[in-house]
Amino acid sequence: MKKIIxxxxxxxxxxxxxxxxxxxxAKDAVKSVNAASQPQRIVYVSGEAFGIKLYTNGVIVVGTQxxxxxxxxxxxxxxxxxxxxxxxxxxxxINVYSSNEVKEILNDNNGAAYKIKLKRDGRxxxxxxNPVFCDREGCWKAGMWVRDSTAGIGTIxxxxxxxxxxxxxxxxVNDVDTNEIMPLLEGEAVCADVTKIQKASPxxxxxxxxxxxxxxIGKLLDNSNLGLYGAYSFINExxxxxxxxxxxxxxxxxxxxxxxxxxxxxxxxxxxxxxVHRRQGNSQKDIVFRITDKKLLEKTGGIVxxxxxxxxxxxxxxxxxxxxxxxxxxxxxxxxFAETMLEKSDSFAG
Numbered sequence: 001m002k003k004i005i006x007x008x009x010x011x012x013x014x015x016x017x018x019x020x021x022x023x024x025x026a027k028d029a030v031k032s033v034n035a036a037s038q039p040q041r042i043v044y045v046s047g048e049a050f051g052i053k054l055y056t057n058g059v060i061v062v063g064t065q066x067x068x069x070x071x072x073x074x075x076x077x078x079x080x081x082x083x084x085x086x087x088x089x090x091x092x093x094i095n096v097y098s099s100n101e102v103k104e105i106l107n108d109n110n111g112a113a114y115k116i117k118l119k120r121d122g123r124x125x126x127x128x129x130n131p132v133f134c135d136r137e138g139c140w141k142a143g144m145w146v147r148d149s150t151a152g153i154g155t156i157x158x159x160x161x162x163x164x165x166x167x168x169x170x171x172x173v174n175d176v177d178t179n180e181i182m183p184l185l186e187g188e189a190v191c192a193d194v195t196k197i198q199k200a201s202p203x204x205x206x207x208x209x210x211x212x213x214x215x216x217i218g219k220l221l222d223n224s225n226l227g228l229y230g231a232y233s234f235i236n237e238x239x240x241x242x243x244x245x246x247x248x249x250x251x252x253x254x255x256x257x258x259x260x261x262x263x264x265x266x267x268x269x270x271x272x273x274x275x276v277h278r279r280q281g282n283s284q285k286d287i288v289f290r291i292t293d294k295k296l297l298e299k300t301g302g303i304v305x306x307x308x309x310x311x312x313x314x315x316x317x318x319x320x321x322x323x324x325x326x327x328x329x330x331x332x333x334x335x336x337f338a339e340t341m342l343e344k345s346d347s348f349a350g
Contacts, residue, residue, distance in 0.1 A: 041342065044239035045311040045318050046156040046166075047258030047266030051192040051212035052228065054173055054220060057185035058089040058119065059102055059146040062177040067141045069132050077144035080116065080129040085178040087119040088146065097185060098148045106131070109140045119183075150175065150182055153192055153210045154228065155259060155309035156217070157321040157341065159235045165345045166218060168309040169228045170321035170336045171284050187220035189230055194262055199301035200330035208261065208306030225284070226336060226344045227309070227321070238266050245317035247337050250276050250287065255314035257291070257322065259307050261299055269293035273314065274332075284323040287312070287335035302330025311338070 063084055064077040088096060091105050092115050106114070114129040131140040154169045168189070172181045191213035200206030218232035252275065256268045275288035289312070291297055300307075303325035310322040312335055320335035 041162075041244040042241050043158040043160045043244055043318060043338075043342070044235050045158050045242050045258060045313065046236050046239040047260060047311055048156050048236050048238060048264065049153055049192045049194050049208060049210055049260040049306060050156055050168065050217055051190040051210060052152045052154060052173060052187065052220075053149070053190065054151070054182055054187035054223065055097075055149045055185045056087070056147075057097070057183040058087040059096055059099055059148045060175050060178060060180065060182070061086045061088060061118075061144055062147050062175065063145040065143045065145065067132050067134050067143050068136055070135055074132045075143050076130055076132050077142055080127045082116065082118065082127055082129065082144060083120070085120070085175075085180040087180075087183055088116060089119055089124070090117040091115070093117075099146050100148075102146050106142050107139075111140055114142065147175065147177075151212075153208055153306040155307055155311075155322070156189075156236070157227070157309045157311045158318060158338070159232055159239055160342065160345060161235075163345060164231055165221070165229055166232045167227050167229050167321070167341045167345050170309050170323040170341065171227065172225050173223050173228060181225070182223055184220060184223040187223075187230075189217040189220060189228075189232075191215040191217060191264070193264055194260055194306075197261060197300055197304065199299075200304050200325065201301055202328050202330065205325065205327055206301055206304035206330065208304055210306065222344075222348055224344060227341050229345045229348070242313060243317045244338050244342055245314065245319045247278055247286075247339050249317065250278075250314065250319045250337065252276060253314075255289065255312055255319065257289075257296075257310050257312050259296075259310040259322075261296070261307075268313075269296040271312070273312075284336050285334040286337045286340070287320050288332065289335060290332045297331060303333040304330070 066073040066075040116127045134141050157167045159166045192210040196209035198206045218230040220230040222229040252273050257271050258266050260266045270293040271289045273289050312320045318338045320338050324334045326332040
């Protein structure tokens with residue numbers, strides 16, 4: 001009887017193992033079928049230069065300043081603990097969104113202390129700022145400079161009909177003085193006409209010069225470390241539909257960059273992908289490439305400011321967007337994976 005039970009136990013164990021293997025294999029097969037059956041994501045790649053008009057949520061402290069008083073030079077903002085790069089969200093419990101609002105509040109003062117609420121490193125902090133009297137100008141001063149908006153140029157990477165959004169830049173828009181990310185309140189992307197190029201050379205960053213047009217491409221929705229995103233009003237007539245490559249499809253070798261370096265017409269130029277960092281993830285430096293197109297190099301000297309966001313196409317698929325230039329060798333640059341950018345725009349699209 002014991003032998004029969006043991007034989008049964010062994011048979012049952014073997015059956016369970018076989019069933020488990022079959023179950024795992026079946027699940028893997030289902031996953032493979034599901035992945036294979038998913039239609040390829042299609043976007044419209046652009047490469048057009050565009051103008052950026054961005055207004056902040058709060059005002060950015062771009063500098064503090066000492067004030068000449070009867071007791072010597074005093075920096076009231078610095079003494080209060082306020083630093084360059086801080087984002088002031090309210091003064092005396094009044095929310096502020098523009099430098100003019102801040103100016104009006106600070107000018108209407110007889111020496112009383114200000115209650116300042118600001119955002120620093122993602123956290124809110126409260127400070128008390130005591131203004132000082134400037135004898136030379138005959139008024140009270142807080143000793144700080146603030147900014148509420150910025151303008152710049154970049155390149156549209158793609159339009160996505162699925163979500164009605166566009167992606168651009170591949171990196172965030174920073175304040176020119178503090179190098180801090182601009183907290184987006186609202187903004188617009190407008191058409192731009194490339195009028196001039198300041199060529200890049202080793203150690204010197206070049207740039208595109210553009211004239212902003214009145215035509216609005218769309219409303220800005222998000223300024224993040226993975227790019228600038230918005231809801232588009234229309235798709236540029238030069239944009240073409242292509243599939244979006246998976247990260248593991250990107251490979252070293254020949255590819256093309258689409259950029260606008262004259263007028264309003266994007267053009268393809270040859271590049272070579274020299275390195276792919278698949279494990280990095282959410283990085284502005286997922287892809288390393290170099291420009292091989294002689295005409296583009298002759299015109300720009302390499303990657304220049306304003307080309308950020310230029311789509312990179314390989315094997316007829318969008319694989320990434322230009323993010324940075326290697327300053328000491330402007331023929332080389334970095335790019336972020338297109339799939340990563342799409343995940344970002346999907347996360348906030350309605």
